Amino acid sequence: MSDPVTLTVGAIAALAFTKFLESSAGEAAKKLTPAVLDKIESLRQKIWTKLRGIPAVDELNTAAEKSGQVNEAQVKLLTPHLEAAMKADDSFAQDIRQRASEINQDVNIGEILGENVQNIYGGSAVQINDPKAPVFTGDISGGTININITN
Numbered sequence: 001m002s003d004p005v006t007l008t009v010g011a012i013a014a015l016a017f018t019k020f021l022e023s024s025a026g027e028a029a030k031k032l033t034p035a036v037l038d039k040i041e042s043l044r045q046k047i048w049t050k051l052r053g054i055p056a057v058d059e060l061n062t063a064a065e066k067s068g069q070v071n072e073a074q075v076k077l078l079t080p081h082l083e084a085a086m087k088a089d090d091s092f093a094q095d096i097r098q099r100a101s102e103i104n105q106d107v108n109i110g111e112i113l114g115e116n117v118q119n120i121y122g123g124s125a126v127q128i129n130d131p132k133a134p135v136f137t138g139d140i141s142g143g144t145i146n147i148n149i150t151n
Contacts (some may be wrong), residue, residue, distance in 0.1 A: 009083040010076070012100040016044040017075050021062040036106045043099045047082060050092055054081050 007015070018040055019032075032040070044064070053058040055075040063070050086093035 007097065007100050007104060009081045009086060012043075012096060013047075013082050014072070014075050015076045015103055016040065016047050017060070017064060017070050017078075017101055020068060020070045032107065036103060039099065039106065043096070043103065046096065046099065047078075049075045050085050050089075051078070051081050057081055 019037060042098045044061075048057065052061075056074075059079055060070055060074045063074060082096075086096060
């Protein structure tokens with residue numbers, strides 16, 4: 001099993017606003033599952049609840065909710081406030097890190113699973129994991145399973 005990934009406070013802040021970013025991260029968020037988007041929204045709400053009343057944070061949250069878009073500079077303004085809150089409140093920090101880690105894991109699993117492609121044509125299956133790797137093809141005909149390897 002791999003070691004858990006430690007996310008920086010800046011990465012957590014960006015993750016919380018991923019679906020609102022005007023960058024490639026925002027475009028990538030369009031490919032996320034509803035379950036992951038719900039977790040991201042929960043993380044954003046948890047952060048906003050803790051930091052509500054700080055002008056930069058309120059402005060970022062308002063922009064996200066009203067226009068549906070924020071930029072990276074706005075998210076960077078959140079980072080020092082989030083870092084200070086996490087240093088001041090260990091249980092908040094632990095909760096935020098746990099949520100962010102789960103989201104990161106869900107996103108990475110989705111990316112790994114997305115690399116495997118299997119096409120079935122008339123009973124013949126082809127799965128491609130790495131375009132440079134040997135290709136295994138197979139078919140079932142009359143109770144016989146045929147597996148072919150192509151380099």
